[in-house]
Amino acid sequence: MIIVTLYRSFRLLIPILTLALSGCAATGSSTLVEVQPKHTISEFKDQRFAEVADPWEGFNRSMYRFNYYFDKYLFIPVTKSYEYITPIFVQERISGIYGNIGEVTNLTNSLFQFKGKESATTLSRFVTNSTLGLGGMFDPATKLGLERRDEDFGKTLGYWGVASGPYLVMPIIGPSSLRDTGGLAVDSGIRYGLYSAIDPVKNRDESLAIASGITLLEGIDARHQQSFRYYESGYPFEYYMVRFLYHEKREIESGRRKQDIVTPP
Numbered sequence: 001m002i003i004v005t006l007y008r009s010f011r012l013l014i015p016i017l018t019l020a021l022s023g024c025a026a027t028g029s030s031t032l033v034e035v036q037p038k039h040t041i042s043e044f045k046d047q048r049f050a051e052v053a054d055p056w057e058g059f060n061r062s063m064y065r066f067n068y069y070f071d072k073y074l075f076i077p078v079t080k081s082y083e084y085i086t087p088i089f090v091q092e093r094i095s096g097i098y099g100n101i102g103e104v105t106n107l108t109n110s111l112f113q114f115k116g117k118e119s120a121t122t123l124s125r126f127v128t129n130s131t132l133g134l135g136g137m138f139d140p141a142t143k144l145g146l147e148r149r150d151e152d153f154g155k156t157l158g159y160w161g162v163a164s165g166p167y168l169v170m171p172i173i174g175p176s177s178l179r180d181t182g183g184l185a186v187d188s189g190i191r192y193g194l195y196s197a198i199d200p201v202k203n204r205d206e207s208l209a210i211a212s213g214i215t216l217l218e219g220i221d222a223r224h225q226q227s228f229r230y231y232e233s234g235y236p237f238e239y240y241m242v243r244f245l246y247h248e249k250r251e252i253e254s255g256r257r258k259q260d261i262v263t264p265p
């Protein structure tokens with residue numbers, strides 16, 4: 001089933017890839033690589049960016065480089081082609097729809113954390129944007145003062161005291177941790193279960209192709225909204241910088257960084 005899904009997703013990519021690769025051939029591009037540092041991380045153990053547990057650094061660096069090439073030769077060309085052929089107005093509507101679907105994850109994790117006020121706000125956002133916002137294409141909820149509360153199961157685990165565990169670079173997804181990877185699996189399972197329960201096209205012959213297309217477009221939209229580009233920071237320790245910033249961001253979001261602050265007597 002998974003193989004068939006990936007195959008059909010790839011078939012959907014072919015028209016976009018043709019346009020993307022022809023554009024790359026016309027303009028040309030140079031490969032940027034990380035500048036090899038003259039020092040090792042062991043020399044900076046007194047610095048905070050060296051605190052992140054990374055026992056799988058060899059694997060993570062290989063995956064980081066794989067993501068760079070995947071981005072450069074596939075994901076970014078596809079995303080730029082999508083941006084080229086799709087009007088900005090339509091791009092914004094698509095982003096709104098997927099953002100509204102993401103409120104399901106925000107709601108479930110707010111409930112898991114027993115955050116009553118945030119749960120009520122997220123539910124109100126979802127209902128408002130699903131109705132008045134036409135399925136999320138527009139965002140009247142924000143104008144009504146219902147701010148988005150981004151949550152996921154990785155944050156939920158951190159909220160309940162689970163440590164981030166070793167740093168992990170995921171294929172395509174990028175920086176993660178053992179805790180966040182497990183959280184992503186749970187969130188994906190919840191979304192898949194809900195989608196399977198309400199799938200409006202599950203009895204149609206092309207339901208798998210439609211579901212694959214929806215997932216593929218969601219991935220393209222997510223990359224479209226992300227400005228980060230591998231090896232374009234100009235920083236010779238980019239791998240360590242990204243590792244540190246990701247770790248700190250997630251610790252702050254989960255509330256664990258607050259627990260590390262010791263109030264003087």
